[in-house]
Amino acid sequence: MPTPDSQTMTCMEVWGGNALTDNAVSMSGLDAWVYSKPYAKAQAGGDVYYVSSCATGRITRLLVADVSGHGAAVTDTASTLRTLMRRYVNHLDQNVFVQSMNREFARLSSVGTFATAVVMTFFGPTRYVTLCNAGHPTPLLYRAKTKSWLLLEQRDADTAPTDDIANIPLGIDDVASYQQIAFELDVGDLVLCYSDSLIESHAPNGELLGEQGLLDVARTIPVTDPAAITPTLLERLRALHPDNLEEDDVTILLFRASGAAGQRNFFQRALAPIRVAGASLVALFTGRGPGPLPDFSAANILGAIIPAFNRRVSRRNPR
Secondary structure: OOOOEEEEOOOOOEEEEEEOEEEEEEEOOEEEEEEEEOHHHOOEEEEEEEEEEOOOOOEEEEEEEEEOOOOHHHHHHHHHHHHHHHHOOOOOOOHHHHHHHHHHHHHHHHHOOOEEEEEEEEEOOOOEEEEEEEEOOOOEEEEOOOOEEEEOOOOOOOOOOOOOOOOOOEOOOOOOOOOOEEEEOOOOOEEEEEOOOOOOOEOOOOOEOHHHHHHHHHOOOOOOOHHHHHHHHHHHHHHHOOOOOOOOOEEEEEEEEOOOOOOOOHHHHHHHHHHHHHHHHHHHHOOOOOOOOOOOOHHHHHHHOOHHHHHHOOOOOOO
């Protein structure tokens, strides 16, 4: 497997798509590794991956989606998702972004397009992650302190959905609710998101691995070099059964809390409103729709100026 290319995210950049890739990406407070291989040696597939960085360097958003279908229709959908990522790049609260994605897929449901997705927002100053899972395979979390992998379940005592249509795939119901969980990453902790081809892999006896089987495989992999985790995991899955990872798109997004600064210096923060205003004016005059304005929470707006307000972002209060 080739060595990943590497790049560093810039202010209000959105990177990704649905094409063949093997990339390492550096962001403020995070290092990420993205691998995606479309089915049957195609150059683009149904798996979509994006990462974005906000104007102040505090908010990083990560997305993995599995869109129904292949070809040009999925490429068009990936472009729409990029537009939404850019529009909400400065939002700390990801709920509006998720609801916008669901409405977009509901609009496309007449042509049979829907998607599963996992959306995560990493807030650098407190290393908190908010996660929403819309019918997608459960991500894995590695805790460096205990040297153990576990499943990142969507439900917990505070955020368990109260209705039957919560967190279903995007586009199934345009009024579905999407709950989110929040958790803190310590330096060295890892989150691994993936497409369903991994859990649809087979054990040597022919049975599907499922999420628990994938977790068991992950627990056998050394974590001394995060860049080696994805290729090692893929190699071990292929070794289990000859048909594994050959019948569908394969995508893995792995990210690690790096401990690097979660917020840029004062001069860079002072430039953030100018960048946002400029991008919004460009969007307005080019007809690209609403600009990348932030949500108006105290942690987002005041935290960009006064770092103490960033402490408002916690597990009990993700805003």
